[in-house]
Amino acid sequence: MRAVISVVGKDRTGILAFVATECAKRNINIVDVSQKTLQELFTMIMIVEIPAEKDSSAITELEALGDQQGLKIHVMHEDIFNAMHSI
């Protein structure tokens, strides 16, 4: 499925690298990335392609990894954003 990964947390070195590595391990292809830091706050949005057989396990694992790293990671199906923000 096409999904949006959002990562929010305190800025430090290697957040993008960490998330990208974890994606690569799970065969998740990154289609688009945008990130910015506002003062201390790091925000990153990734559009990714998750292999069908890994849908739910990948979501659980990535969100849990975020918790361990002190980051708020959400993985959500892309359609929800399309539905809410476009007519």
Added chain:
Amino acid sequence: MRHINADNILETIRMIEEENLDIRTITMGISLLDCADSDIDRSCEKIKAKITSKAKDLVKTAKEIQKEYGIPIINQRITVTPISLLLSASGGDPVKYAKALDEAAKAVGASYIGGYSALVQKGMTEAEKALILSIPRALSETDIVCASVNVGSSKAGINMDAVRLMGQVVRQCAELTKDRNCIACSKLVVFCNAVEDNPFMAGGFHGISEPDCVINTGVSGPGVVRNAIFKAGKNASMNEIAEIIKKTAFKVTRMGQLVGHQASERLNVPFGIVDLSLAPTPAVGDSVAHILEEIGLETCGGPGTTAALAMLNDAVKKGGVMASSSVGGLSGAFIPVSEDAGMIAAAEKGVLSIEKLEAMTCVCSVGLDMVIIPGDTTAETISAIIADEAAIGMVNTKTTACRLIPAIGKKPGDHLVFGGLMGEGPVMNVRQTDASVMVNRGGRIPAPLHSLKN
């Protein structure tokens, strides 16, 4: 891929994480007409078989969607054909049906099942009367069955014989469950102009004009609306506020539409409607009363409340209608007292009275919902309150309802605690004047004139 910008993504996540945006319910409506049998035990077996086969994947599917889309889906519920119709064919002890529904719904993991119902706005058959009289036993001997009775409509008028009965039934429900916070009353709704596709409980049932099986969804999001109004500041005009509410309702409804469609596809059941209602919960930040206060009232229930609520209710519908292929159910703003932190606070302060709630029900969804009244309120007085509320619905061609809880052994100012989504609340004052002569007249209030509107 369409372009979605980062701000939109973060907005959605904030709505879910911080503002309690959720899908309140995915409700599967199941017709039981084909389960009717002249033998009540056989009829119950057929009901159990049909519900457990149609709804077997309901909870699992909702969990999958919740996971993939990251949206909490709070309840999975079932509505069925009004049981009075099956009772007409079978006769026997109606409570058997309640137990069959309870068992089947629990087997599939549903949180509530609605449809222990009778539609008697014009008159009652023997079966319908038997079902109504059995409601106190049915609700006290089961856990997740919900009952509803439609006593009036704009086309048929109000059946005062049924209204009289319902006053007694509500009291008996309270008395039979007085050791359990009178919980049976929270599962019983008395309607005027009941709708056939309502996914919300306790008043949901699967109307006879509905297909064999259907998926309806109900969204929620009072916190999202309140926050959007807060951001607009104190100087925005009322039409600007209305515009903000419309936009927010649009987004919330789109989510309901998406989830409903997904559920319908995965379960291979046609999609029915999205119910747009703003449904509060006792959680902090999930209150309709707080929206009204954000619009600019010191306390919900004071002067200005009806006007603010009228605007809110209308704007929610206007925004939501365009977001969904099919809107239905009750669609509006719910004002259940015990389920809304702001309403509870306003009632405790003594600002929100039953009379003001009655006025509010003229302009918004449903009616005197989860209102806790003194335990010594007579059946006749309860009937009279029901008649008043039904009259508002009948004359204004809208749905109104009563879910009254006589708190046995308690007086105004005391507290009744249900817990969970049902919340808690103070016992509200009811004017204890005698309406028994009117209530005991029985008969019908004729349908109102639909022209010469003034």
